[in-house]
Amino acid sequence: MRPLSIEGAWVRTPAVHHDERGSFHEWLRADEFGEAVGHPPRPAQANCSVSRKGTxxxxxxxxVPPGQAKYVSCVRGAVLDVVVDLRRGSPTYGTWEAxxxxxxxxxxxxxxxxxxxGFCALTDDATVVYLCSTGYQPLREHAVDPFDADLAIDWPQxxxxxxxxxxxxxxxxxEAEQQGILPSYDDCLRLRGALPGAERTA
Incomplete structure (x- = not known):
């Protein structure tokens, strides 16, 4: 696993073993994950989405709290997956990485x-699976415009x-900041036990 430029985001590239039957790889290893991220994975819900090209x-x-961490992989086709720092007070607030x-x-x-x-499906039937640290709670779910000019995400054209x-x-x-719905960086670090004297609660 390697960290991205946005604190709290990591990419894992496994060794894929091929033979005449097909391929095999370790999708998640708790020991490797824990060593890199600082705590073991805590999946509470697993999601699967299938998307047409261009979705x-x-x-x-x-x-936050309770927040929802995600471990995301594409098991059919391909997607451009995007992480955006929406945490007020973060050194990389408002930036993204794909x-x-x-x-x-x-x-x-x-x-x-x-x-x-967020992500954009690069192929038809792009199938994405997520392990989520908390279950779906519709009243706590929010979204930001993926085509916001201030974010300027470089989506496929x-x-x-x-x-x-x-x-x-x-x-x-x-607008989301004005509405007061964005999480704060300190609250996110506190939740993860990353501030002095804080203990992870989820």
Whole structure:
């Protein structure tokens, strides 16, 4: 696992073993994950989405606390997966980083609580699976416009994007900040036990 430029985001690139039967790789190792991130994985819910090429999902985030960390991988096709720092007070607030996830390489992305997440399907039937640290709580779920000009995410330009009505109507980053729905960086660190004297609660 290697850290991205946004604190709390990591990418895991496994060794993929091929033979005449197909391939095998370790999708997640608790010991490796814990050594890199500082705590073992705590999956509470597993999600699976299938998307047509050009579908954009996100940018999604949850209230902190309780927050929702995600471990994301693409098991069919490929997606451009994007992490956005939505944490007020973070040194990288408002920045994003993109990682290609595809079934052939088995790459996975981990996002700590408070980070925004979205992706664009690069192939038809792109299948993404998520391990989430907390279960779905609709009243705590939020979104930011994935095409916000201030974020300026470099989405693929070869197809017309397909969005859900909720994502299409999502506020800009500035509007979300004015609405008071964005998490704070200190609250996220406190939740993870990363501030002095803090203990992880989730």
């Amino acid at each position: 954009v999902r996100g940018i999604h985030f949850t209230d 990682v290609r996830l595809d079934a052939a390489e088995g790459t996975a992305l981990y996002l700590a609580e408070g980070l925004g997440h 070869d197809t017309t994007p397909l969005l859900s009505p909720k994502d299409a109507a999502a506020p800009s980053l500035r």
